[in-house]
Each structure stands twice: as structure tokens, then as C-alpha cells.
């Protein structure tokens with residue numbers, strides 16, 4: 001189905017790569033016009049050339065409020081208004097835990113991942129009010145729901161994004177501006193390489209390596225791809241999501257269902273191991289219980 005975003009204008013941060021790029025492609029296919037905001041100018045300019053009249057690129061470092069304000073203004077200048085904001089730009093953030101965290105590193109993660117979306121909303125609200133409403137989507141992460149999926153600063157920032165979305169939704173609902181978060185699981189993008197300090201081109205190639213290993217990472221045995229997140233973003237941006245606000249949608253192929261042993265018969269079960277029972281013994285006991293009608 002196409003045309004779900006006919007007539008809508010969207011601003012996507014982090015639009016030059018990965019989830020932002022996949023969502024831009026989907027939004028355009030659904031009829032939207034898009035301001036693509038990023039710091040990768042070469043890719044942004046290519047995007048604009050690829051989608052003439054549909055996409056405008058603007059250099060926007062989301063850690064700078066002036067850049068964010070200019071990106072929002074670009075939506076009105078180029079396309080006459082703003083209906084959808086996808087606060088998506090991101091990076092794995094500062095590595096390290098409690099004992100080796102630097103104040104600067106922690107601030108940098110929050111500046112990019114939390115303050116950026118906050119300021120994006122601040123500047124997007126007036127043009128959305130002028131249109132009578134809008135949809136804001138913030139990219140959080142399963143790392144914001146459970147420990148162990150990212151470094152401390154990143155994970156804490158992503159948890160903040162989920163709650164930021166709720167608080168903003170409460171404030172903005174009377175103005176018919178909906179705010180929701182998406183929590184991706186493992187999605188094959190450049191973020192892993194970029195966060196390990198690889199040059200962008202190398203990080204882009206590394207995304208293909210992530211795609212190879214990704215099918216084994218979660219219950220649904222396929223690699224999570226930017227298009228999977230774009231589907232959820234399209235739902236939230238479109239009128240299909242008209243009654244959805246203040247929540248988060250987990251798009252993770254089921255990885256947060258439970259421990260690996262819940263869905264992978266080859267994975268060791270911590271409970272059985274602690275009890276000293278092998279998988280085979282457990283299966284024999286299960287068969288006996290079934291045969292006895294228990």
C-alpha cells in the first residue's frame with residue numbers, strides 16, 4: 001500500500017544512513033516530502049539528487065540548537081510546513097561504566113541522544129500547531145528497556161528518550177501532536193562500526209557483516225533491517241496511528257521476549273544448569289509426564 005503519507009512533510013534526523021535512510025525511502029514512497037538532516041553532507045547531497053522535489057538536505061548537527069532550528073525552518077521554506085518529526089540521529093555514545101565514565105563523555109551522549117530530540121520537539125511544535133497537529137517519533141532502543149544491549153551512557157539516554165516521549169505526549173496531546181518512541185532491536189546499520197571508531201566507509205561495510213550474523217540474534221530468524229523500523233515509523237506518522245500517543249513500540253524480532261533459552265533449543269538453560277539437569281533428561285521427564293497424563 002502506498003500513499004499513507006500523501007501531502008505530509010517530514011523532518012528526519014540522521015537521514016543519511018541506516019534507519020533514518022530506510023525511513024526516508026519509505027516516507028517518500030508513501031507520498032511524503034522530507035527534509036533530510038544529517039552531518040554527512042556527501043550522502044545528504046546525493047539523497048537530494050536522488051529524490052528531486054521530494055527531499056531537501058540540510059546539514060544539521062543535532063547537538064546544536066541553531067542547526068535544529070534551521071532544519072525545522074527548512075521544512076516550512078521548502079515544503080510549506082511540518083507534520084512529522086523523526087528524531088533519529090544517533091551514535092553508540094561513550095563507552096565505559098560507572099567507575100570509568102567521564103563527565104564529558106556522559107554529557108556528550110545525552111547531548112546527542114536526549115537533548116537533540118528534546119530541542120527537535122521544541123522547534124517542531126510551532127509549525128505543527130500551525131497545521132493543527134502532527135506526529136513526533138523518537139528513536140529509543142531496547143537498550144533503554146533492559147541492561148546489556150549497549151554502553152551505560154547510551155542505554156541510560158535511550159531510557160530517557162522513552163520517558164521524554166511520554167512526558168511530551170502528555171503536554172502536546174491537547175494540541176493534537178502525538179509523541180511516541182520506537183525501540184529497535186539489532187538492526188544491521190553502520191552504527192556498530194561508527195561507534196567502534198571505524199571510518200564511515202569501513203563502518204558502512206561493517207553493516208553487511210552485522211547483517212550476516214543478525215539472523216541468529218533473536219527469535220525471528222532474519223536480520224533486522226532499517227525497513228523494519230521504517231514500517232513502525234510509517235504507522236506512527238500516518239493517520240493509522242491517529243489514536244496512539246505516549247507509548248513505545250518495540251521492533252526487535254522478539255529478542256526481549258525472554259532469555260535465549262526460552263526460544264533457542266540449543267541454548268543452555270540457566271535453571272536446568274543450576275539444577276544439574278541436562279536438556280535430554282528434562283525432555284525425558286517431560287515425555288514421561290505427558291505419557292502419565294500429568
Ligand SMILES: NC(=O)c1ccc[n+]([C@@H]2O[C@H](COP(=O)([O-])OP(=O)(O)OC[C@H]3O[C@@H](n4cnc5c(N)ncnc54)[C@H](O)[C@@H]3O)[C@@H](O)[C@H]2O)c1
Nearest residue numbers: 014017018019061062088089090141184186187189190191
Ligand atoms: N542499529 C541498531 O541496532 C539500533 C538499535 C537501537 C537503536 N538504534 C538507534 O537508531 C538510530 C539510528 O541509528 P542507525 O542504526 O541507523 O545508525 P547509522 O550510523 O546508520 O545512522 C545514524 C545517523 O546519524 C547521524 N548522526 C550522528 N551524529 C549526528 C549528529 N550529531 N547530528 C546529526 N546527525 C548525526 C549519522 O551521520 C548517521 O547518518 C540511533 O538513534 C540509534 O541509537 C539503532
